[in-house]
Amino acid sequence: MNELTAGVYPLAPDCKAFVRGGQVIVSKKRNTVDVTPRCRNCKHFGKGHSLYNQRQDSPVCFARPKENGRMNGYAADVCAQKRYYATQGQFRACNKYAPKDPDNGKTTDSPSR
Numbered sequence: 001m002n003e004l005t006a007g008v009y010p011l012a013p014d015c016k017a018f019v020r021g022g023q024v025i026v027s028k029k030r031n032t033v034d035v036t037p038r039c040r041n042c043k044h045f046g047k048g049h050s051l052y053n054q055r056q057d058s059p060v061c062f063a064r065p066k067e068n069g070r071m072n073g074y075a076a077d078v079c080a081q082k083r084y085y086a087t088q089g090q091f092r093a094c095n096k097y098a099p100k101d102p103d104n105g106k107t108t109d110s111p112s113r
Contacts, residue, residue: 040089043100050086052078060084063096 004024011017017026039045039061047057050066052074066083068074 037093037097037099038089039087039091039093041100042093043098044096045087045089048084049081050083052081052083054083058086059088061087061094061096063098064094 011026014029014031015026016029017024019025039059042061042063044061044063046060046062048060048062050058050060062084064085066085068079068081068083
């Protein structure tokens with residue numbers, strides 16, 4: 001058994017090390033690729049409003065607009081606000097997923113507010 005002295009030891013970039021029970025264990029890192037489509041990679045993902053009279057933008061899906069009906073008694077100016085369902089970039093993409101344009105990576109058909 002080899003004895004280690006105090007110090008810093010270099011590891012290969014594809015390895016990781018940890019100490020357990022007085023032993024240093026070195027193992028290969030798992031190289032997994034996330035193939036699940038995520039909201040952050042969708043062209044409909046962007047910043048917008050998800051609530052009435054919202055001051056700051058939040059992450060929303062522009063492919064899923066909310067209905068602004070007058071049945072709740074809201075004034076016409078409130079009903080005219082464009083709102084979308086809120087989301088987060090790490091969420092799994094919905095059925096309206098469309099990959100971003102590879103040229104610029106920005107949303108191409110986001111509606112203006």
